[in-house]
Amino acid sequence: MINPSLYQINTRVWLNKLSQELGFRVTLDDIPDDELDQIANIGFDWVYFLGVWQTGIMGQDISRKNPDWRKEAIEIFGDDFQEDYICGSCFAVTAYHIHKSLGNSAAMLRLGDRLHQRGLKLILDFVSNHTALDYPLVQTNPDFYIQGSQEDLEREPHNYIEVQLPAGSQVFAHGRDPYFPGWPDTLQLNYGNPKLQEAMLAELFNIAQLCDGIRCDMAMLILPDIFEQTWGIPMQPFWSDAISQVKQQYPDFLFIAEVYWNLEWELQQLGFDYTYDKRLYDRLREQQATPVREHLYAGINFQSKLARFIENHDEFRANATFPSRVHQAAAILTYFTPGLRFFHQGQLQGWSQKISMHLCYAPQQATVPNLERFYHQLLDCLALDIVREGNWQLLKCVPAWEGNFTWNNFIAFTWQGKDERLLLITVNYASEQGQCYTLLPFESLRGEKYRLQDLMSDISYDRLGDKLISRGLYLDLPAWGYHIFDIS
Numbered sequence: 001m002i003n004p005s006l007y008q009i010n011t012r013v014w015l016n017k018l019s020q021e022l023g024f025r026v027t028l029d030d031i032p033d034d035e036l037d038q039i040a041n042i043g044f045d046w047v048y049f050l051g052v053w054q055t056g057i058m059g060q061d062i063s064r065k066n067p068d069w070r071k072e073a074i075e076i077f078g079d080d081f082q083e084d085y086i087c088g089s090c091f092a093v094t095a096y097h098i099h100k101s102l103g104n105s106a107a108m109l110r111l112g113d114r115l116h117q118r119g120l121k122l123i124l125d126f127v128s129n130h131t132a133l134d135y136p137l138v139q140t141n142p143d144f145y146i147q148g149s150q151e152d153l154e155r156e157p158h159n160y161i162e163v164q165l166p167a168g169s170q171v172f173a174h175g176r177d178p179y180f181p182g183w184p185d186t187l188q189l190n191y192g193n194p195k196l197q198e199a200m201l202a203e204l205f206n207i208a209q210l211c212d213g214i215r216c217d218m219a220m221l222i223l224p225d226i227f228e229q230t231w232g233i234p235m236q237p238f239w240s241d242a243i244s245q246v247k248q249q250y251p252d253f254l255f256i257a258e259v260y261w262n263l264e265w266e267l268q269q270l271g272f273d274y275t276y277d278k279r280l281y282d283r284l285r286e287q288q289a290t291p292v293r294e295h296l297y298a299g300i301n302f303q304s305k306l307a308r309f310i311e312n313h314d315e316f317r318a319n320a321t322f323p324s325r326v327h328q329a330a331a332i333l334t335y336f337t338p339g340l341r342f343f344h345q346g347q348l349q350g351w352s353q354k355i356s357m358h359l360c361y362a363p364q365q366a367t368v369p370n371l372e373r374f375y376h377q378l379l380d381c382l383a384l385d386i387v388r389e390g391n392w393q394l395l396k397c398v399p400a401w402e403g404n405f406t407w408n409n410f411i412a413f414t415w416q417g418k419d420e421r422l423l424l425i426t427v428n429y430a431s432e433q434g435q436c437y438t439l440l441p442f443e444s445l446r447g448e449k450y451r452l453q454d455l456m457s458d459i460s461y462d463r464l465g466d467k468l469i470s471r472g473l474y475l476d477l478p479a480w481g482y483h484i485f486d487i488s
Contacts, residue, residue, distance in 0.1 A: 002304075002389050005045050005343065005382055006048055006342050007039055007042075007048065009049050010050050012090065013355060013359065013360060013361060016360055016361050017361075018030075018032075027103040028102050036114055039118075040118035045119070046120065046121050047115060050313060052098055052108065052125070053096055054096075055089070055090060055093065055094055056133075058185070059089055059132050059134075064083065066184065069086070070086065073086050073356065076353065076359070082361075087360035088185065089357050089358050091357060108210045121254075122210075122212050124210065125214065125217060127217045128216055128218075129222055130186040132187075133163065133186070133187055137199065138163060143190070144189060145188060148171040158182060159176060160173055160174065160182075161184070173187070174186055175189070189222075191222050191235040192227075194236065197238055197242075205246065213253055213256065215258065216258060216272075219239070219257035220259045222238055223239075240270045255272045256274045256275070257276065258276050259272075268302065274340045276307050277308050284330040287326060289429040290408065293411050296411070308339050309343070311347045312342060313344065313357060317354050320352040320353070325480040329427050331375075332425060332482045336382075336415075336484070346365065350371035351366075351367075381455050381484055386423050387423065390423070393414050393416065395439060395441075396439045397410040397411075397438050398439065400437055406433070406434030410426060411429055412425065414440075421487070423455075423484065423485070424473070425484050427480075435476045437471060437475070438472050446465050446469060447466065448464075449463070449464055449465065453485065453486045455486055456483070
């Protein structure tokens with residue numbers, strides 16, 4: 001697929017919601033056909049079922065006792081809070097088999113078949129850096145984990161924990177990002193041990209039997225240089241060999257990397273099909289056009305392998321992060337650039353409350369009608385062949401007149417189809433009205449009159465092709481205004 005769209009579902013929360021609506025315990029087998037039909041009809045290609053793996057009692061207990069996580073849950077639910085709403089992080093995995101409350105591997109295969117019948121493909125998680133404290137390998141192969149000393153535990157109690165083993169107690173390191181305290185419901189895997197790498201590759205093959213691709217949690221943490229800087233232990237590369245071996249058996253299997261710290265290109269070179277584009281998201285949040293435009297100068301080979309988003313389970317809701325008009329402008333810039341278009345469950349409805357990964361229930365959230373209409377129009381546009389298979393090109397904007405500096409707030413680009421059809425996207429990414437000329441360097445426009453029809457509104461203009469080439473298209477847009485012009 002070229003420039004596909006992905007829809008992320010918080011599986012535990014969604015199935016619990018369906019259970020409440022339908023009046024019985026819903027598993028993967030019980031997801032109504034019309035729910036899957038709706039996802040397909042909206043125009044998605046991939047469905048990412050977040051948090052389907054087995055978790056354990058230890059993770060659940062830690063989540064319920066952690067004061068910050070507990071406070072967050074109580075604030076979300078208020079007087080309706082119940083203890084069993086906190087079920088433990090879905091990233092504290094105890095086994096890579098389907099959680100017993102959701103079904104089993106056969107149920108996941110049946111769900112995959114139902115998705116395939118609708119033209120959809122299935123993405124699941126792989127948590128490569130760490131496991132839950134009660135993952136079986138902790139007891140059988142403690143050398144597969146980073147171990148510490150009593151001194152480490154006393155000096156950094158937030159990064160280490162003492163675990164009872166058959167031979168006695170042992171101090172282990174929590175899994176962590178080197179810039180933050182450890183995750184207290186996890187233990188850090190030791191990729192310096194070749195046998196551990198073999199075990200994790202085997203887990204990858206087990207997962208690949210159940211789905212069409214995986215989203216790899218914090219994938220950059222097990223790059224050799226990052227791992228050695230964090231733990232002082234050298235390791236052999238994992239990702240390149242693992243991806244290569246999986247794709248030898250499953251050629252179309254998709255690898256998506258959650259990655260930060262400007263390591264996107266490196267992971268793409270190791271074989272990842274898509275890497276998170278957190279930099280675009282951060283620049284859009286700054287609400288300044290120039291950093292966004294500069295980000296889009298990158299080569300098309302790099303950009304076409306970026307996963308673009310303005311919301312996912314780790315970030316705050318877009319409707320809580322961006323004011324309404326900024327939200328729409330940011331979405332246009334995010335989803336009409338090349339790459340994987342990543343949408344989060346509830347984003348299309350304008351939900352504003354982020355749900356912690358430690359929860360398996362969520363309160364009801366109201367739909368924002370104007371955002372819902374906006375997203376359905378946007379997804380209709382993304383379904384066009386020209387946006388999926390065409391050639392993307394960033395355009396140059398110039399001052400509308402001398403001394404008018406608002407031109408620098410514009411970002412414009414085109415999608416060009418095989419039949420030379422053009423789609424022009426322009427955004428005034430600023431808090432003030434602005435004007436510019438957008439240059440259209442397409443000789444095929446000469447000698448004809450063209451209609452510019454905005455696909456997101458009723459606005460249309462007729463313009464001479466010669467003037468579009470020689471002078472450019474004059475634009476006068478309000479703060480955060482945009483057009484998606486079909487030029488015909």
